[in-house]
Amino acid sequence: MQQFFAVIGDPIAHSMSPAMHNELFQLNELDAYYLPLRIKSEDLRVAVAGLRAIGIAGFNVTVPHKEAIMPLLDEIDPLAKAIGAVNTVVNQAGKLVGYNTDGTGYIAGLKEDLQDFNQKKMLIIGAGGAARGIYYALAEAGVEEIDICNRTLDKARKLAMECPYPVKSTLLTIQEAEQLLAQYDCIIQTTSIGMSPHIGEKPLSLKKLNQHAFVSDIIYNPHETAVLHEAKQRGVNVQNGLNMFVYQGALAFEKWTGILPDSERMKKNVLQQLG
Ligand code: ATR
Secondary structure, three states: OOEEEEEEEOOOOOHHHHHHHHHHHHOOOOEEEEEEEEHHHHHHHHHHHHHHHOOOOOOOOOOOOOOHHHHHHOOEHHHHHHHOOOOEEEEEEEEEEOOOOHHHHHHHHHHHHHOOHHEEEEEOOOOHHHHHHHHHHHHHOOOEEEEOOOOHHHHHHHHHOOOOOEEEEEOOOOHHHHHHHHOOOOEEEOEEOOOOOOOOOOOOOOOOOOOEEEEOOOOOOOOHHHHHHHHHOOOOEEEEEEEHHHHHHHHHHHHOOOOOHHHHHHHHHHHHHOO
């Protein structure tokens, strides 16, 4: 019988996940189909009951449901519980189990371009949901020092304080981070500054960037944000958000099927969709 998968969110029309996963099902000759489902927040409970009733094999969860889905599931993986957000659900013999592959996907993508990531001194810019997923996954993976800078310091403090994995963190204002930038081996930009309607803007200046640093931005559209542009001009290696997007999908696909797909092929598919 054909297996059914979905991504639930609102809005959802522009999600690239259906094309990504449907291509993977075809390539792996699996009789499965993946649909985008627009679910309004007030309908989430009923929608999850409906997905259970039709025996959905698995689904992705995106904005605005990543936190609200949690009490509706039967089990939550410890990392997703710590992060406080679920982006992937697996139907394990009738039990809906929630995972978070955003941070682990980020790490898998980072490893492609940065060796020994867990020995690097890191700076995360931003303290929202994306920063949280990445910070907790990096801490769980053994990174010892991850500083955070954010416009609102209280949010950075809360993020660091609630992390259950041992990691050393200094919390910085944007201005402090600009001054101390030379200390960092790896800088991770997680704010929405750089994508529409903030194209061409930067959350901070890279004037004091270390020549050996690596700069990553989780935005992939546009493919080169102003931060990455400046980092490249300063001669350092950079990575945009395509790797994170592809690997969060690849790790979800692996949880559903046991198959870890070819990430290079997935990147081509996403780039084609972006046009
Ligand atoms: P996401 O889930 O994508 O991380 P989010 O939880 O809304 O989104 O977090 C957005 C991040 O971008 C936060 O770090 C936010 O800073 P604040 O915590 O101070 O709000 C940051 N951000 C968004 N707009 C910003 C702006 N105009 N200037 C500086 N930081 C901004």
